[in-house]
Amino acid sequence: xxxVVQSPLSLVVHEGDTVTLNCSYEVTNFRSLLWYKQExxxxxxxxxxxxxxxxxxxxxxSSILDKKELFSILNITATQTGDSxxxxxxxxxxxxxxxxxxxxxxLSVRP
Amino acid sequence: EAQVTQNPxxxxxxxxxxxxxxxxxxxxxxxxxxxxQDPGLGLRQIYYSMNVEVTxxxxxxxxxxxxxxxxxxxxxxLESPSPNQTSLYFCASKRDRESTEAxxxxxxxxxxx
Numbered sequence: 062x063x064x065v066v067q068s069p070l071s072l073v074v075h076e077g078d079t080v081t082l083n084c085s086y087e088v089t090n091f092r093s094l095l096w097y098k099q100e101x102x103x104x105x106x107x108x109x110x111x112x113x114x115x116x117x118x119x120x121x122x123s124s125i126l127d128k129k130e131l132f133s134i135l136n137i138t139a140t141q142t143g144d145s146x147x148x149x150x151x152x153x154x155x156x157x158x159x160x161x162x163x164x165x166x167x168l169s170v171r172p
Numbered sequence: 173e174a175q176v177t178q179n180p181x182x183x184x185x186x187x188x189x190x191x192x193x194x195x196x197x198x199x200x201x202x203x204x205x206x207x208x209q210d211p212g213l214g215l216r217q218i219y220y221s222m223n224v225e226v227t228x229x230x231x232x233x234x235x236x237x238x239x240x241x242x243x244x245x246x247x248x249x250l251e252s253p254s255p256n257q258t259s260l261y262f263c264a265s266k267r268d269r270e271s272t273e274a275x276x277x278x279x280x281x282x283x284x285x
Contacts, residue, residue: 093272102278103176103276103277103278103279104215106273106274109272109273111272149214149215151215153272156269157220157222157269158203158266158269158270160217160264160274161217161231162215162216164212164213
């Protein structure tokens with residue numbers, strides 16, 4: 062059975078801090094790893110990672126995948142209160158193109 | 173505007189009363205799917221459809237039905253809802269089986285009493 066484990070489950074930081082969110086996985090027929098941000102509504106797409114070692118960057122957010130060790134990290138630098146959200150990691154697998162999600166990481170950024 | 177539209181956004185119903193949650197996308201996407209999101213369990217796939225008239229079970233299909241008679245619509249049907257189907261439901265679509273980015277609807281919060 063495919064498994065996606067995110068850690069920590071939740072964290073609270075102050076504005077300006079840097080955070081690292083973790084996602085590890087055990088799946089068959091890996092295709093891609095995706096990160097989403099969810100703010101009390103629909104998840105919104107952040108990154109898609111397919112190859113090891115290639116950092117994806119968007120403003121203060123960056124992510125990288127390690128296919129040997131089966132994990133990914135999402136970094137957020139200089140956090141802002143608007144970064145408060147649930148961050149979801151998902152693995153795309155198989156011929157049926159299934160997305161398997163982790164339970165999510167709740168990030169709270171305090172002023 | 174490209175979007176996935178779910179209706180209703182909120183629904184409170186009683187056990188056993190059949191209901192349908194609609195999902196429509198305007199992006200001509202082939203692939204559509206339904207998820208439920210529960211505290212501590214994350215998003216779990218209920219059903220998916222790779223194209224018109226092609227549907228298959230996800231991880232938690234029990235108590236649900238779907239249909240895909242036309243490309244844009246993918247309704248979720250609860251023939252006899254039970255309290256354990258109280259959840260937040262998301263419909264998602266993507267261009268096709270090979271594409272990676274999924275677009276999500278705004279969610280339907282269902283309460284079954």
